[in-house]
Amino acid sequence: MDFAYSEEQNLLRNSVVRLLADNYSFETFKKVSRGEPGWRPESWKQFAELGLLGAPLPEAYGGLGGGPVETMVVMEAFGRALVVEPYVPTVVVGGGILQSAGSEAHKQEWLPKIAAGDAVLAFAFAEPQGRYNLADLAVTAKKQGSAYVLNGQKSVVIGAPFAHALIVTARTAGARREEKGLSVFLVNRRARGISTRDFPTVDGLRASEITFENVEVPADNLVGTPDDALPLIEQIVDEAIAAHCAEALGAMRMLQESTVEFSKTRKQFGVPIGKFQALQHRMVDMFMQVEQSASMTLMVTLKLGDSESARKKAASAAKVQIGKAARFVGQNAVQIHGGMGMTDELALGHYFKRVTMIDTLYGNVDHHLKRYASLG
Amino acid sequence: MDLTFSREEEAFRERVRSFIAEHLPARLKGRTRRDLATKEDYLDWHRTLYRKGWVAPLWPKEYGGTDWSVTERYIFNEECARAETPPLIPFGLAMVGPVIYTFGNAAQKQKFLPRILSGDDWWCQGYSEPGAGSDLASLKTRAVRDGDHYVVNGQKTWTTLAQFADWIFCLVRTDPSVKPQQGITFLLVDMKTPGITVKPIIVLDGVREVNEVFFDDVMVPIENRVGEENQGWTYAKFLLVHERSGIAGVARSKKAIERLREIAAAEQVDGTPLIETDEFARKVAEVEIDLTALEFTELRTLAAEARGGHAGPESSILKIKGTEIQQRITELTLEAVGYYAYPDAHGFGDNEYPVGPEDSVGTAGVYFNMRKASIYGGSNEIQRNIIAKAVLGL
Numbered sequence A: 001m002d003f004a005y006s007e008e009q010n011l012l013r014n015s016v017v018r019l020l021a022d023n024y025s026f027e028t029f030k031k032v033s034r035g036e037p038g039w040r041p042e043s044w045k046q047f048a049e050l051g052l053l054g055a056p057l058p059e060a061y062g063g064l065g066g067g068p069v070e071t072m073v074v075m076e077a078f079g080r081a082l083v084v085e086p087y088v089p090t091v092v093v094g095g096g097i098l099q100s101a102g103s104e105a106h107k108q109e110w111l112p113k114i115a116a117g118d119a120v121l122a123f124a125f126a127e128p129q130g131r132y133n134l135a136d137l138a139v140t141a142k143k144q145g146s147a148y149v150l151n152g153q154k155s156v157v158i159g160a161p162f163a164h165a166l167i168v169t170a171r172t173a174g175a176r177r178e179e180k181g182l183s184v185f186l187v188n189r190r191a192r193g194i195s196t197r198d199f200p201t202v203d204g205l206r207a208s209e210i211t212f213e214n215v216e217v218p219a220d221n222l223v224g225t226p227d228d229a230l231p232l233i234e235q236i237v238d239e240a241i242a243a244h245c246a247e248a249l250g251a252m253r254m255l256q257e258s259t260v261e262f263s264k265t266r267k268q269f270g271v272p273i274g275k276f277q278a279l280q281h282r283m284v285d286m287f288m289q290v291e292q293s294a295s296m297t298l299m300v301t302l303k304l305g306d307s308e309s310a311r312k313k314a315a316s317a318a319k320v321q322i323g324k325a326a327r328f329v330g331q332n333a334v335q336i337h338g339g340m341g342m343t344d345e346l347a348l349g350h351y352f353k354r355v356t357m358i359d360t361l362y363g364n365v366d367h368h369l370k371r372y373a374s375l376g
Numbered sequence B: 001m002d003l004t005f006s007r008e009e010e011a012f013r014e015r016v017r018s019f020i021a022e023h024l025p026a027r028l029k030g031r032t033r034r035d036l037a038t039k040e041d042y043l044d045w046h047r048t049l050y051r052k053g054w055v056a057p058l059w060p061k062e063y064g065g066t067d068w069s070v071t072e073r074y075i076f077n078e079e080c081a082r083a084e085t086p087p088l089i090p091f092g093l094a095m096v097g098p099v100i101y102t103f104g105n106a107a108q109k110q111k112f113l114p115r116i117l118s119g120d121d122w123w124c125q126g127y128s129e130p131g132a133g134s135d136l137a138s139l140k141t142r143a144v145r146d147g148d149h150y151v152v153n154g155q156k157t158w159t160t161l162a163q164f165a166d167w168i169f170c171l172v173r174t175d176p177s178v179k180p181q182q183g184i185t186f187l188l189v190d191m192k193t194p195g196i197t198v199k200p201i202i203v204l205d206g207v208r209e210v211n212e213v214f215f216d217d218v219m220v221p222i223e224n225r226v227g228e229e230n231q232g233w234t235y236a237k238f239l240l241v242h243e244r245s246g247i248a249g250v251a252r253s254k255k256a257i258e259r260l261r262e263i264a265a266a267e268q269v270d271g272t273p274l275i276e277t278d279e280f281a282r283k284v285a286e287v288e289i290d291l292t293a294l295e296f297t298e299l300r301t302l303a304a305e306a307r308g309g310h311a312g313p314e315s316s317i318l319k320i321k322g323t324e325i326q327q328r329i330t331e332l333t334l335e336a337v338g339y340y341a342y343p344d345a346h347g348f349g350d351n352e353y354p355v356g357p358e359d360s361v362g363t364a365g366v367y368f369n370m371r372k373a374s375i376y377g378g379s380n381e382i383q384r385n386i387i388a389k390a391v392l393g394l
């Protein structure tokens, strides 16, 4: 057993932390998240130059040949800096799904472009009626000759406004919530019949509502097994969950540390408020939640390659811990800052929003408790 | 003891209900739920109630109150919440008004009370300062006597909706040489006085809800002092207790739970309405039970008051539990809407319809914003300190 980073992983960690410290201040976050186009292609290029965009991708396709640990390192640093660029949709989901199930042609076309920062992908999986059930799909894809024809609506597709291509889950057979009958497609974002409504999210990202109206997708763009893609989708979502756990961990560390810092300098009744035992215990509880979250993030990261059922349990367990911790740490960070915690001007509130929304992403605490319990 | 309403009380409920139905314009209904109400929206409903004589149920009859019993006030609040009327801004009606009719002189009562009732004056509360929040008595804004004026210098902060205000009531330091609580004076200040600057503070959901208010040699006539010089702390404390008792918000929370149920009925989990799933149904039941307990705690407090007691430190229970419940409801509403919590309601122009089902719009913003409730009006930590000290004698 060894929880230490390798030399390469340490290097990666130091370089991403340094890059963000130099180039991704809170002011940058505010400017980028509020302005157009809602992300910073210049940052994306810098990420590519450092190798971050290829960190978990194979060397044969321009990546660094890393894996989940590399993703964890990057995402924790991104969480600390409130990075808005669509790393998870592009690298973890897009890169991940093509790497595990794409054809050789897909890999050759897309993976080097992802690693080089020339391609942005978005993951269109959620639907208005589906909540967190990945199989509750009303988007259909019907085979017609050498193409599939897509119809339906996808919700809150993060990063879609800047994406070149979409990874779309669709029903090719079976009834609405049936486990069989799902397929995954790689769809050109500009394909005819796609209409989008782009919008900002409460945590500073951009997303789109996407409507597919008789969108023709060449059969070659099917990724993985037709009519039986749920195992693939679940695997990729569990990988994305691990990445977002790391992101939330980075953000929670910021919340927890800045709260302790604040409590040492803010004085009321003639003493730093950190001297009040009621607040000390609260901050200790925050700290413990963060440490438990760090443990669960590591746990899920190391178990992504285990058996399907072990992986699923690990992902749900981590997501439950992170969701609960995010709520506790976020709420109390605001509370202990008093009025200051309510201001848009402080970075704190933006971390609070980011960690709150990560609970929603890919299923909240209730969803994952249920999934965990159902796995026996 | 009896839990049922009398025939007269039921008739009263009918009168209130039909008055609201007749006078509340559809465009105002539920407006504040999304924090979109403008000054005019608030004042519109305020004035409607004023014309009816119902704007200040808590005030004594002689100053424009309604002379309602505790039960009638309870019914009135329930009906307003049920119909989702815009809530009334408390700074005049619930805060400075009672201070003025309790401690002010005849001239002040005559000058200010009618304009509070009519809505002609919008008041804001100038207590907190950058260095004086929980420890309010450490406030530093200085007022120095100069003939028949006080000259005020300093800064207030977190001043809710000061951008709309005509008047601000302030705690200022008039004697720095004594114990902090003993050198404070309560002043009424016209916001148009030269030397006052108001700067916006944007809060978590992107709204300009609070402000910084700067005082630079602001001349305040002595006649605008309430009560005695250096006795302001007494009046301030009276007001804080007043502020707390209204803060339970039971009727509004009931309505919010009803909304939550509707939202959770529309949302589907694997084809079942979310509200019918065990996990969620239990969570809603739990917050409703908490609210029932709070409602009866409030009724007990009110009944004790009606028998001649007055709201004491126990009112801190209402503040703590009331705000925790409000926060919990916004948390569950956020959970209920799933992915449609993501769109930023402020990211859409006036003429654009937002993304997602109508009831999901702005739920995350409301959740973020409601974190304020355990901070303002004396934070929940401070309320616990009060109960520990004043009730438990610790």
Ligand SMILES: Cc1cc2nc3c(=O)[nH]c(=O)nc-3n(C[C@H](O)[C@H](O)[C@H](O)COP(=O)(O)OP(=O)(O)OC[C@H]3O[C@@H](n4cnc5c(N)ncnc54)[C@H](O)[C@@H]3O)c2cc1C
Pocket (backbone or CB within 6 Å): A266, A267, A268, A269, A273, A276, A278, A279, A335, A336, A337, A338, A339, A340, A342, B124, B125, B126, B127, B128, B130, B132, B133, B134, B135, B157, B158, B159, B160, B161, B203, B209, B210, B372, B375, B376, B377, B378, B379, B380, B381, B382, B385
């Ligand atoms: C949205 C909003 C609107 C407001 N509107 C107004 C207004 O209109 N007018 C006005 O005058 N003020 C207003 N306030 C200010 C509000 O009353 C103060 O924020 C509040 O009193 C807390 O003060 P503070 O922000 O300075 O926090 P601090 O007093 O610095 O407190 C920071 C943290 O320390 C805790 N703490 C402090 N002392 C103790 C202790 N002894 N034991 C344990 N914990 C302690 C607090 O509970 C809090 O969690 C508003 C605040 C908000 C957020």
